[in-house]
Amino acid sequence: MENYNTKEVEEKLKKFWETDKIYKFNSGSKKPVYSVDTPPPYVSGEMHMGHAFSYSQQDFIIRFQRMFKGNVFYPFGTDDNGLPTERYVEKINKIKSKSMSRSAFIDLCLKTLKEMTPTFVQGYKDLGISADYSAYYSTIDKNSQKISQKSFIDLFNKGEIYKKEFPTLWCPECQTTIAQAELEDKELPSLFSTIKFKCDGKDLLIATTRPELLGACVAIFVHPTDKKHKTIIGKKAKVPIFDFEVPIIADNSADPDKGTGAMMVCSYGDKYDVDAINRHKLNPRVIFEKSGRINSGKYKGLSVKEARKKILEDLKNENLIKEQKEISHAVNVHDKCGTEIEFILTEQWFIKILDKKDIWISQGKKINWHPEAMYKRYENWVNGLEWDWSISRERHFGVPIPVWFCEKCKEIILPKENELPVDPLQIKKKCPKCKQEVIPEEKVLDTWATSSLTPQIASSLTKGVGIPFSLRPQAHDIIRTWAFYTIVKSYLHEKKLPWGNIMVSGYVTVGGVGMSKSKGTGISPKKVLEEYGADALRYWAAGSKLGSDLDYQEKDLVTGKKFVNKLWNASKFVFMNLKDYKMEKPKKLEKVDELFLMNLDKLIKSVTYRFETYDYSKARADVDDFFWRIFCDNYLEIVKKRIYNEKGDKKISAQYALYNSLLSIVKLIAPIMPFVTEEIYQTYFKGNEKIKSIHVSDWPKFKYQKESSEDSFDVLLDLISKIRQEKTKAQKPMNCEINLTLEKKDHDKVKELLNDLKDVTNAKEIKTGKFKVEIF
Ligand SMILES: [Zn+2]
Numbered sequence: 053m054e055n056y057n058t059k060e061v062e063e064k065l066k067k068f069w070e071t072d073k074i075y076k077f078n079s080g081s082k083k084p085v086y087s088v089d090t091p092p093p094y095v096s097g098e099m100h101m102g103h104a105f106s107y108s109q110q111d112f113i114i115r116f117q118r119m120f121k122g123n124v125f126y127p128f129g130t131d132d133n134g135l136p137t138e139r140y141v142e143k144i145n146k147i148k149s150k151s152m153s154r155s156a157f158i159d160l161c162l163k164t165l166k167e168m169t170p171t172f173v174q175g176y177k178d179l180g181i182s183a184d185y186s187a188y189y190s191t192i193d194k195n196s197q198k199i200s201q202k203s204f205i206d207l208f209n210k211g212e213i214y215k216k217e218f219p220t221l222w223c224p225e226c227q228t229t230i231a232q233a234e235l236e237d238k239e240l241p242s243l244f245s246t247i248k249f250k251c252d253g254k255d256l257l258i259a260t261t262r263p264e265l266l267g268a269c270v271a272i273f274v275h276p277t278d279k280k281h282k283t284i285i286g287k288k289a290k291v292p293i294f295d296f297e298v299p300i301i302a303d304n305s306a307d308p309d310k311g312t313g314a315m316m317v318c319s320y321g322d323k324y325d326v327d328a329i330n331r332h333k334l335n336p337r338v339i340f341e342k343s344g345r346i347n348s349g350k351y352k353g354l355s356v357k358e359a360r361k362k363i364l365e366d367l368k369n370e371n372l373i374k375e376q377k378e379i380s381h382a383v384n385v386h387d388k389c390g391t392e393i394e395f396i397l398t399e400q401w402f403i404k405i406l407d408k409k410d411i412w413i414s415q416g417k418k419i420n421w422h423p424e425a426m427y428k429r430y431e432n433w434v435n436g437l438e439w440d441w442s443i444s445r446e447r448h449f450g451v452p453i454p455v456w457f458c459e460k461c462k463e464i465i466l467p468k469e470n471e472l473p474v475d476p477l478q479i480k481k482k483c484p485k486c487k488q489e490v491i492p493e494e495k496v497l498d499t500w501a502t503s504s505l506t507p508q509i510a511s512s513l514t515k516g517v518g519i520p521f522s523l524r525p526q527a528h529d530i531i532r533t534w535a536f537y538t539i540v541k542s543y544l545h546e547k548k549l550p551w552g553n554i555m556v557s558g559y560v561t562v563g564g565v566g567m568s569k570s571k572g573t574g575i576s577p578k579k580v581l582e583e584y585g586a587d588a589l590r591y592w593a594a595g596s597k598l599g600s601d602l603d604y605q606e607k608d609l610v611t612g613k614k615f616v617n618k619l620w621n622a623s624k625f626v627f628m629n630l631k632d633y634k635m636e637k638p639k640k641l642e643k644v645d646e647l648f649l650m651n652l653d654k655l656i657k658s659v660t661y662r663f664e665t666y667d668y669s670k671a672r673a674d675v676d677d678f679f680w681r682i683f684c685d686n687y688l689e690i691v692k693k694r695i696y697n698e699k700g701d702k703k704i705s706a707q708y709a710l711y712n713s714l715l716s717i718v719k720l721i722a723p724i725m726p727f728v729t730e731e732i733y734q735t736y737f738k739g740n741e742k743i744k745s746i747h748v749s750d751w752p753k754f755k756y757q758k759e760s761s762e763d764s765f766d767v768l769l770d771l772i773s774k775i776r777q778e779k780t781k782a783q784k785p786m787n788c789e790i791n792l793t794l795e796k797k798d799h800d801k802v803k804e805l806l807n808d809l810k811d812v813t814n815a816k817e818i819k820t821g822k823f824k825v826e827i828f
């Protein structure tokens with residue numbers, strides 16, 4: 053092939069890798085297993101740039117490990133149940149799940165998934181992600197459901213799961229409970245209104261941003277040392293408009309400096325209210341129903357926002373507002389839909405996590421975090437936990453909670469293991485105690501309850517792999533969910549760590565800001581692959597340190613593509629010079645070849661260390677510099693003449709060095725640029741090397757154990773560069789003849805390399821004296 057044709061090569065090699073099962077895990081191998089707890093991406097139309105970025109980065113490390121150690125288990129899964137999938141299916145089918153029966157909606161989800169999953173997964177193959185796609189799972193497939201339900205039953209039997217009626221975080225838009233980890237802060241404008249309550253016939257002023265909760269007020273709190281309110285503690289206050297009375301209670305949590313110092317406690321405005329009501333055993337007065345609308349009285353049917361507006365109007369008309377000011381404050385919204393969350397009293401299932409914070413911290417500390425600073429995010433999250441893990445969801449498309457209840461004797465009935473996976477709605481059961489028909493649980497498990505078991509699900513696909521896995525790659529925004537919950541589950545089930553290492557990637561930005569489809573800055577990896585090819589995209593993704601964000605800039609793709617072409621053309625050139633090379637080793641290496649190979653050794657050493665420490669961006673930079681500057685610009689030029697003009701050992705020495713250095717360079721960059729390196733390997737090296745793919749060949753070893761203490765090679769390169777500058781200055785071609793005068797100290801340093809210097813600079817003679825380049 054004359055010019056490197058990205059598209060043609062990539063299509064051909066993808067087929068080759070798949071049919072020859074290059075990345076297939078060999079459970080029978082004696083080599084130690086390197087296992088990866090691959091992130092299963094949410095299935096959607098096509099891969100987005102953030103995924104192209106982070107999956108490339110994990111693939112760099114995994115490809116390196118495959119060449120370095122040998123036996124890699126790199127399965128591929130898709131996450132395709134729970135809210136994100138439901139919302140996606142609702143959107144593309146223009147329907148609402150709540151207006152369909154559960155079974156009809158599940159059928160629609162499965163049908164939609166079946167249609168779109170193959171194209172979606174193809175995106176990862178196109179990017180060159182070296183997963184074993186035959187070790188595939190979906191988090192909603194039968195096997196995953198079974199493992200997830202088994203986990204529920206195990207934890208229930210261990211007393212780690214309980215069911216409780218509890219004011220839980222509720223999303224009125226998605227109509228389901230959500231977990232603390234799904235909250236996001238959003239800065240929103242609000243009105244801070246000082247409202248007139250009555251106590252002893254006098255005004256009692258209370259400031260609030262949530263007047264719609266007046267009807268849910270159950271108490272007024274004041275601080276015990278608050279002089280202004282001392283005399284009213286123990287009395288009752290009348291709630292404006294609603295005209296019922298609530299107790300005035302002294303509580304340390306009231307801040308005398310906030311608002312008027314008196315605060316209303318409602319069921320439920322926030323987490324604080326939930327605690328306060330529990331602490332004082334107050335009777336909740338719940339006014340919002342699950343739809344987010346008021347359930348009774350004059351404001352019945354109004355949504356939170358409507359009620360807020362109407363009540364403020366009514367207060368104003370009755371002159372019950374003392375003052376109002378506009379503020380901006382952070383409110384909790386649901387991360388999936390941006391809706392302000394509410395607290396609603398519902399019956400939910402929880403996994404106990406609050407009682408084991410110290411265990412989560414010590415388990416987290418035992419894992420190697422890359423970069424190390426990411427551990428802090430984990431620790432902060434654990435320390436800030438305020439709720440047990442709520443795992444039930446009022447949704448359709450998820451793993452069913454495998455439970456039935458007996459209304460009469462309150463018995464909870466679980467299925468046997470051989471019944472799994474089970475949908476309780478599909479199976480009638482009788483209570484073993486009272487023989488009454490039992491009621492199936494309608495809720496499904498939160499998707500994290502299943503994806504927290506990816507190590508267990510993945511290891512069920514093969515023999516010879518179990519926890520702890522070698523590596524968990526993931527993004528930093530799901531440390532608090534995916535990483536945390538996986539650590540929790542592995543501990544609760546097996547008292548083990550899920551993995552030894554976790555690598556955490558950053559985000560893609562455009563002009564320093566997060567990519568977003570709505571802002572029009574979403575860039576499709578598919579388009580980039582079309583234009584620049586996978587190697588160029590991956591080259592770009594290797595451009596920032598692990599964990600750091602990386603700006604998307606087209607010029608980096610151009611640089612990547614240039615590197616691909618240069619690698620291809622340099623290889624072509626090298627093998628033109630190796631036509632008569634019979635793989636012999638010279639009896640003695642020429643000095644310059646030996647020095648060059650020592651430099652190559654240094655490169656191998658450093659790149660190996662970089663990959664071992666997850667520092668692929670420096671690995672790329674090292675190879676980049678060596679390849680362009682030392683290999684192409686200098687070494688190729690130095691040996692060219694010798695290969696043309698010499699015979700015997702002098703020539704063989706150069707050919708030996710060329711063959712081995714190019715093979716090493718190509719291998720060192722193969723984890724980052726798998727396509728062009730494979731193509732070069734297949735075209736030029738495979739005949740001699742025999743191994744069927746570069747990606748399962750051995751990682752280069754350092755041959756020259758001794759470090760070169762001589763800097764003569766560097767001096768040589770330095771001189772060459774200076775002489776070229778002189779030629780450029782004189783506007784002469786690089787091959788013009790010269791007479792060269794070197795400083796004595798430089799001359800001494802390169803005295804064994806003078807012939808090479810002559811060859812490469814076309815110098816007729818070299819003298820000593822003041823540095824001078826005489827150009828003819
Ligand atoms: Zn929502």
Ligand SMILES: [Zn+2]
Binds near residue numbers: 459488
């Ligand atoms: Zn019963």
